[in-house]
Structures are given as structure tokens and as C-alpha cells.
Amino acid sequence: MDKKTLVRILLFFLLFTVHYSLFTVFADTSDVYLSITKAGGAKIKIAIPDFSFQEGAIDRENFSRKSAEILMDDLNNSGFFKAIENRDILKEVNTKDKKTGKINFNAWTSLGAETLAKGNINIEGGEINIECRLYDLKRGEQIIGYKYSGDRTTFRQMLHKFSDEITYRFTGEKGVAMTxxxxxxxxxxxxxxxxxxxxxxxxxxxxxxxxxxxxxxxxxxxxxxxxxxxxxxxxxxxxxxxxxxxxxxxxxxxxxxxxxxxxxxxxxxxxxxxxxxxxxxxxxxxxxxxxxxxxxxxxxxxxxxxxxxxxxxxxxxxxxxxxxxxxxxxxxxxxxxxxxxxxxxxxxxxxxxxxxxxxxxxxxxxxxxxxxxxxxxxxxxxxxxxxxxxxxxxxxxxxxxxxxxxxxxxxxxxxxxxxxxxxxxxxxxxxxxxxxxxxxxxx
Amino acid sequence: MVKNNVKYLLAVMFIVFSVSVFINSCAPKKAKVDQAAIMKVDERAAEEARLKAEEEKRLKKEEEKRLKEEEMKRAEEEARLKAEKEARLKTEEERKRIEEEKLKEAEGEIKPQIAREAETKAAPQLEDIHFDFDKSDIKTDAREALQKNADWLQKNPDIKIQIEGHCDERGTAEYNLALGERRAMSTKKYLISLGISADRIYTISYGEELPIDPNHSEDAWAKNRRAHFLVITKT
Known part of the structure; x- marks a missing residue:
């Protein structure tokens, strides 16, 4: 056995010991971490109903459905979120919101969601404007709100951007939806x-x-x-x-x-x-x-x-x-x-x-x-x-x-x-x- | 008293004399002859022995000489053979060395020469050669084909060629691009060692991008691991 090998072995043991002690330290203090991810069963549950489309216009290209789908895919892809899939229930609660003119936080929470993303699409000429909002259902308040403008070619990008903002809000780092x-x-x-x-x-x-x-x-x-x-x-x-x-x-x-x-x-x-x-x-x-x-x-x-x-x-x-x-x-x-x-x-x-x-x-x-x-x-x-x-x-x-x-x-x-x-x-x-x-x- | 003493002395002397005469006149006669004869025999034997010894000496000398000569001859022959062998080995070594040097030169200094603007056409006279998986060395059965290709190139000294190096689909595209290059280059080097001038040979690697047989079988792969030859019509 030469000197080099000896040094390597010693280094290995040193690293092992350091890792082991670090691991135990984190194991003791990780309750807070775990409680955050545990809250939604490892993933954060998000409700994303179809975006609403401007009053009186016909959504020929089905932007309202597509917007919700793109955002859901993005957030599911991120690995941090789980979007609620039952469209009928999402539609039902969303209709209730529209009728009452306010967000029924309790109704959304009863779906098992912790957070809610809503959007509103407005088309003027060739320009598409999307207002996006994210809500904390437990607290019953808006977390963030953004307005995006673009056209058909950047339609998906607008939603990717909003998705990355949502990811950033919950994880501290932006997602990869804009890659x-x-x-x-x-x-x-x-x-x-x-x-x-x-x-x-x-x-x-x-x-x-x-x-x-x-x-x-x-x-x-x-x-x-x-x-x-x-x-x-x-x-x-x-x-x-x-x-x-x-x-x-x-x-x-x-x-x-x-x-x-x-x-x-x-x-x-x-x-x-x-x-x-x-x-x-x-x-x-x-x-x-x-x-x-x-x-x-x-x-x-x-x-x-x-x-x-x-x-x-x-x-x-x-x-x-x-x-x-x-x-x-x-x-x-x-x-x-x-x-x-x-x-x-x-x-x-x-x-x-x-x-x-x-x-x-x-x-x-x-x-x-x-x-x-x-x-x-x-x-x-x-x-x-x-x-x-x-x-x-x-x-x-x-x-x-x-x-x-x-x-x-x-x-x-x-x-x-x-x-x-x-x-x-x-x-x-x-x-x-x-x-x-x-x-x-x-x- | 003195007289008595002399008488005694004389008497003794007489007796001695008589005895000696007696001895000399009787027994010794025969003995003399015999003696002489004996002497002669001895002499002859001695002479014979001498002669024999001389003869033996001569023979020995001759034998020694012969042996020496033979030895010398053998040594000479050996030396000659050795020299010949050495010379042969030397030329062989020289040849090998030159060949190796050539190859070394080829490996060390022969850089890829590419035909960017060239136009090419198929060269049915030039036979493809094939390689083992993940290998770029020239196989024994490929040597014959390359010798034929080299002979044809010797007979057509104005023709320049392009060698394409190809791989089967099994490796990665990345590694195969380099492997195809190696195949083209080792084919080029072999042709150079057969006396074809380096500046007549252009190379390109297509990696695994252009299989001749698109199937996914051992058979197809063997066909696809190849160096292919094209004739350059315009540079």
C-alpha cells in the first residue's frame, strides 16, 4: 500500500465521519422542513380552474382551457406541485366564485387544495393580455399577481413565466418552465x-x-x-x-x-x-x-x-x-x-x-x-x-x-x-x- | 712384512684378473652377441618408436593442422553464415525499421487531408474493407484487398481517392465519429506503407451516420463497419 492510497483511505473515513455527523444534525432539526412538505403529502396541492375569458367574446381558440392546462403541466412537471385533476369540480367552484363575485376560499380548500391559481384573458387585436393571481387558501389572501402581454407565439411563455413565479414563491428557486x-x-x-x-x-x-x-x-x-x-x-x-x-x-x-x-x-x-x-x-x-x-x-x-x-x-x-x-x-x-x-x-x-x-x-x-x-x-x-x-x-x-x-x-x-x-x-x-x-x- | 703384504695384494689382483678373464672369456661371449643383437633390436625398436613417434607427431600435426584448418574453415563458414545472417537480419531489421518509421511517420505526422470542394464518384475497382467492433486496425483479410487497391492505384498514378470511415450503429454517435476517423486514417496509413503517396489520399469520417445496411443485426453491423473508397474527379 503506498502513501497515496493511505491518504485516500484516511480521507474517505474523514469524509464519512463528517457526512455522518452532518446527517444526524439535520435529522434532528429537519422537523420544520418535513412539516412544510408533509402538509400536502410531499407535494403542494394547487387548484387551477380554466382561465376566464373576456366578457362577450367567443374563445374560438380555447385559450381559457389551454392556459389552465399549460400552467397545470408546468407545475406538475416541476415536481413540487400536484394539480387537482377533477375538472368538473374545479368548474363548479369556479362558477360559484363568478356568481358570488368573490373567491370562496373554504370551497377551494374543501377540494383538498392549499393554493389556487386564477387567470383572466383579454384579447385586443392580436395582443393577448393575461392577468394571473395566486392565492393562499388557508389565509384567504392573494400571494402574487402578474399581468402578461404577448401574442399567439408567446402565449405559452406567459404561462411558463407565471409558473416559474409560483415555483419561486414556494421553493425559493425559479423553476425550469422558461428553459x-x-x-x-x-x-x-x-x-x-x-x-x-x-x-x-x-x-x-x-x-x-x-x-x-x-x-x-x-x-x-x-x-x-x-x-x-x-x-x-x-x-x-x-x-x-x-x-x-x-x-x-x-x-x-x-x-x-x-x-x-x-x-x-x-x-x-x-x-x-x-x-x-x-x-x-x-x-x-x-x-x-x-x-x-x-x-x-x-x-x-x-x-x-x-x-x-x-x-x-x-x-x-x-x-x-x-x-x-x-x-x-x-x-x-x-x-x-x-x-x-x-x-x-x-x-x-x-x-x-x-x-x-x-x-x-x-x-x-x-x-x-x-x-x-x-x-x-x-x-x-x-x-x-x-x-x-x-x-x-x-x-x-x-x-x-x-x-x-x-x-x-x-x-x-x-x-x-x-x-x-x-x-x-x-x-x-x-x-x-x-x-x-x-x-x-x-x- | 711389507713383502708379504705385496704378495697378498698381487695374489688378490691375480685372482681378480683371472676371474675377470674367466668371466670375459666364457659367459660374456654369447651375451655379447645377444647383447649386440639386443642392442640392434632396441635400436630398431627405438628407431621404429622414434619413427613412429615422428610419424605420429607428423600425423598429429597434420591432424591438428587439418583440425585447425577445419576449425578455421568452420569458423570462417560460421562467421560467413553469421555475417550473412546478420546482414539478412540487418536488412530485415532495416526494412522493419523503415517500415515502422514510415508507419510512425504516418501516425505522427500524417494529418487528415480533406476534400472540401472535391467532386467524387464511385470506385468499383476499389474494394471496401471491414473492421471489428470498436477496432480500427487493418485485419488480415483486409490486407489483400488493400494490396489490390494499392496495385490499382499504382497503375493509375493520376487518380486521387477519398477514404470514408464508417461505424455500425451500436456505439455512441460521439465516439463513433472519432472511431470512423481512425478507420479512415489507419486505411490511409496502410496504403502509404504500400507505396501510395499520402497526398493522393483524402479522408472523412461519417461516424455511424451513413450505414450501408439499415438493419439492426450482426450481419448489418459487420457490413457497416467499413472503410469505403471514392475516386476524386475534381479538387
Whole structure:
């Protein structure tokens, strides 16, 4: 046993002791915490009746129903809330409110709800105005109220915004309803880059390369996406401005220029380049300048993922014979192997708190998504017995993971909680869905 | 008294003389002849022995010489053989070294050359080669195909080619992009080692994006793990 191992073992025991004592401290003081979440049976029960529509107008596009549905989905998706589902009862109490001209708090409470969200839609010309209010039923008072204005294209965004405000009010952090996804689909016959809202709605194709596009990744500011394209007869790296679709070449060296990942500050990229004859990890400015080579081996080095604190880069290498995940400093120093379980691991994605890495692992002919804890090195399998599951991408709040799965035939985009529960398909396209990347909040 | 003493002395001397004459005149005669004869025999034996010894010495010398010569010859032969072997080994080593150097050079310094603006066409004369799962080394059965491809390229020295590296669908798209690149590059290196100039060979990796057989079977995967050749018609 060398000195290093000894130090490691000692460190492990030290960490274990610290964790154990912390745990006991929290166990003693967590009554307050638990009582808050316990109140609604772990989740907060919210009543959301159909929004009311302006007097005398006909709601041809069914905005009042849609508004309530979008808000319910958002809050259910957040994992903190449980929306009351029985529409008839919601309608009944809501009608009573309308008749009496006030909110019957007791009637709402009797449905089992703790909080109530109501909205009022007004359309003038092409403009949609929505007034939204949130009530504390126990106290019988309004908690927040917001007025949103937009048009048909931003209708859903208005409700997502309100949902995030509600989440913030109860949890202290904004939800992910204002985030977006980017992914690849072959809907046109060619693999192109698409974006959607976090819930899989508002799907838009943002490239028209009529070639092969791969590995799109949102910039931290949510304004652009880097991706690989074969449009110019080589796997090149391009930056696309999401707002106007303008494309800029970033890395067009001979050989592969992908996949790439953003540094958390959005100033640098880590990229796999084969310009020197073999795939190696480099970092570069987002205009492709100030190239820095981080790896130097005869093996394949690819799939870089930057740690949220900017200090480290995880990547995949087959230097030990099979693809495994390694971590090095963002200057290339302090290389260490992370995964020892499984004979084919790739597609690292760092959790927003920096404590975990999600990755995909090929085992028994199928890919599944795993999460490894960087402190304990404990591995948790999130998907199993459901076809291939690949490309995990964390939501910015760390509570969800988007991924692609072919469990229903073609690869499509799915989302699950970060503990593997509640796996659901959020996008279905004939051309399939691959390689999702989750954006930060985009206001 | 003195006279008596002399008489005694004389008497003794006489007796000794007589005895000695007697001895000399009787027994010793035969003995003499015999002696002479014996001497002769001895002499002959000695001579024979001498001669024999000389002969033996000569023979031994000759044998030694022969042996020495043989030894020398063998040593020479050995040295020659050794030298030959060494020379052969040396050339072999040299060849190996050169080959290795070539490969090393290929690995170290041959960078991907891409054909952005090129137009390509199918090259039925050039045979695809196939790879094992997650491997990029040239298999034994692929060497024959590459030798044929190299021969054709030698006969058509003006033709430039593009090698496409492909993978099956089983890995990740990320890793397979790099693996396809490795396959294209190792194919290129092999052609270079067969004497094809590096600047006639362009490469591209398509990863797992362009399977030749879209099925999801062992058979299809084996077909899809390939290096494919195209002829460049315009650069």
C-alpha cells in the first residue's frame, strides 16, 4: 500500500465521519422542513380552474382551457406541485366564485387544495393580455399577481413565466418552465438542429444544411447553439444565433471538429479535434482562437463536458482499451479515470451542482443512463429494460434529465426526474429525436 | 712384512684378473652377441618408436593442422553464415525499421487531408474493407484487398481517392465519429506503407451516420463497419 492510497483511505473515513455527523444534525432539526412538505403529502396541492375569458367574446381558440392546462403541466412537471385533476369540480367552484363575485376560499380548500391559481384573458387585436393571481387558501389572501402581454407565439411563455413565479414563491428557486431544449431530428430526411420549449412544445427547425447535423449544445446565455455539420464536406463546428439563424464557423480544421461543449462562462469551448491525426481534446475561444491542447495520447479522446465551476473537464477516452470517462483539470493536468463499471461509457453530462456526472453505458447490447456521484463514486442506474437510452442532459435546476430513447421504436426525446422516476416522452417526431441539450432560463 | 703384504695384494689382483678373464672369456661371449643383437633390436625398436613417434607427431600435426584448418574453415563458414545472417537480419531489421518509421511517420505526422470542394464518384475497382467492433486496425483479410487497391492505384498514378470511415450503429454517435476517423486514417496509413503517396489520399469520417445496411443485426453491423473508397474527379 503506498502513501497515496493511505491518504485516500484516511480521507474517505474523514469524509464519512463528517457526512455522518452532518446527517444526524439535520435529522434532528429537519422537523420544520418535513412539516412544510408533509402538509400536502410531499407535494403542494394547487387548484387551477380554466382561465376566464373576456366578457362577450367567443374563445374560438380555447385559450381559457389551454392556459389552465399549460400552467397545470408546468407545475406538475416541476415536481413540487400536484394539480387537482377533477375538472368538473374545479368548474363548479369556479362558477360559484363568478356568481358570488368573490373567491370562496373554504370551497377551494374543501377540494383538498392549499393554493389556487386564477387567470383572466383579454384579447385586443392580436395582443393577448393575461392577468394571473395566486392565492393562499388557508389565509384567504392573494400571494402574487402578474399581468402578461404577448401574442399567439408567446402565449405559452406567459404561462411558463407565471409558473416559474409560483415555483419561486414556494421553493425559493425559479423553476425550469422558461428553459428550452435543442436536439437533432431527421424530420426532413436530413439530420437538422431543432429547438423546443422545455416541455417539448413550440418545435422549430433552426438549421437548413440539408446534410448531417450533430451534437447541438446551448450556450450558457441561451442566445446561440454550437453544433457539428457535414454541410461543407467535413465534420465542422458552427455557431448558430438562435434569434436570426445566422451561422458562423468556429472550428473547421481537417478531420473531426466535434463534439464540443461550452465553458460555464460561455467564453471558451472544449472540442474534440483530429487535426493532428487522432482525436484529442482542445479548448478554444468561441471564435476558434487561442487553441490549447489538453490531451496527448494515441487513443480516442472525445465528448468533453465542462464542470460547472470551470475547473475540470470530463471526457471519454479508450486509452485503457475501451471507452471510459476521465476527468482532468481544464488545463489538462491531474488526469484521473472516473468510470470502472461497464465496458463502454460515453456522453458525460455534469450536474449543475457539480457533484454528479450522468453518462450512458452500453451493457448487454443496450445503452442505459447512469449517474455517478463524484464524492462517493457510487453509481446509480436510471434507465433499464426500455430499449436504448442515451445522451443525458441535466435541466439547469438539476431536478430533471432529458435524454433520447428508442423504447417506442425510433429514438425520441424523453425527460425524467434526476433520480430516474417519472420517465416520459415529451416529443414525438416522425424523424425521431436525438442528442438533447437543455438551456439555462431564457427570459 | 711389507713383502708379504705385496704378495697378498698381487695374489688378490691375480685372482681378480683371472676371474675377470674367466668371466670375459666364457659367459660374456654369447651375451655379447645377444647383447649386440639386443642392442640392434632396441635400436630398431627405438628407431621404429622414434619413427613412429615422428610419424605420429607428423600425423598429429597434420591432424591438428587439418583440425585447425577445419576449425578455421568452420569458423570462417560460421562467421560467413553469421555475417550473412546478420546482414539478412540487418536488412530485415532495416526494412522493419523503415517500415515502422514510415508507419510512425504516418501516425505522427500524417494529418487528415480533406476534400472540401472535391467532386467524387464511385470506385468499383476499389474494394471496401471491414473492421471489428470498436477496432480500427487493418485485419488480415483486409490486407489483400488493400494490396489490390494499392496495385490499382499504382497503375493509375493520376487518380486521387477519398477514404470514408464508417461505424455500425451500436456505439455512441460521439465516439463513433472519432472511431470512423481512425478507420479512415489507419486505411490511409496502410496504403502509404504500400507505396501510395499520402497526398493522393483524402479522408472523412461519417461516424455511424451513413450505414450501408439499415438493419439492426450482426450481419448489418459487420457490413457497416467499413472503410469505403471514392475516386476524386475534381479538387
Amino acid at each position: 428550452m431544449l435543442t436536439f437533432i431530428s431527421k424530420a426532413t430526411g436530413n439530420k437538422e438542429v431543432y429547438t423546443s420549449d422545455y416541455d417539448g412544445q413550440n418545435i422549430r427547425k433552426i438549421t437548413d444544411d440539408k446534410s448531417i447535423s450533430l451534437f447541438p449544445k446551448w450556450s450558457p446565455d441561451g442566445k446561440s447553439i454550437i453544433y457539428a455539420t457535414f454541410r461543407y464536406r467535413n465534420p465542422d463546428l458552427y455557431l448558430i444565433n438562435v434569434a436570426d439563424g445566422k451561422k458562423t464557423p468556429v472550428s473547421i480544421f481537417p478531420g473531426i471538429n466535434a463534439p464540443a461543449t461550452w465553458s460555464p462562462d460561455g467564453k471558451r469551448l472544449a472540442v474534440s479535434l483530429s487535426k493532428d491525426g487522432n482525436a484529442e481534446i482542445y479548448t478554444m475561444d468561441i471564435n476558434g482562437r487561442n487553441l490549447l491542447r489538453l490531451t496527448n495520447s494515441r487513443s480516442i479522446d472525445t465528448s468533453p463536458a465542462w464542470s460547472p465551476n470551470e475547473m475540470e473537464i470530463a471526457f471519454t477516452s479508450d486509452r485503457a482499451g475501451s471507452p471510459q470517462i476521465y476527468i482532468m483539470g481544464s488545463d489538462g493536468a491531474n488526469l484521473r479515470r472516473l468510470t470502472y463499471q461497464g465496458s463502454y461509457n460515453d456522453q458525460s453530462s455534469w450536474s449543475p451542482d457539480g457533484n454528479k456526472i450522468a453518462y450512458s453505458s452500453l451493457n448487454g447490447g443496450q445503452f442505459n443512463i447512469f449517474v455517478i456521484d463524484l464524492v462517493s463514486n457510487k453509481v446509480q442506474q436510471l434507465t433499464s429494460d426500455t430499449g436504448d437510452n442515451q445522451n443525458p442532459a441535466w435541466s439547469p435546476d438539476g431536478r430533471h434529465i432529458a435524454f433520447s430513447s428508442n423504447r417506442d421504436g425510433k429514438y425520441q426525446i424523453y425527460v425524467m426526474n434526476s433520480d430516474g422516476t417519472d420517465q416520459r416522452r415529451i416529443i414525438y417526431l416522425e424523424g425521431g429525436g436525438y442528442s438533447p441539450s437543455w438551456s439555462q432560463r431564457i427570459e
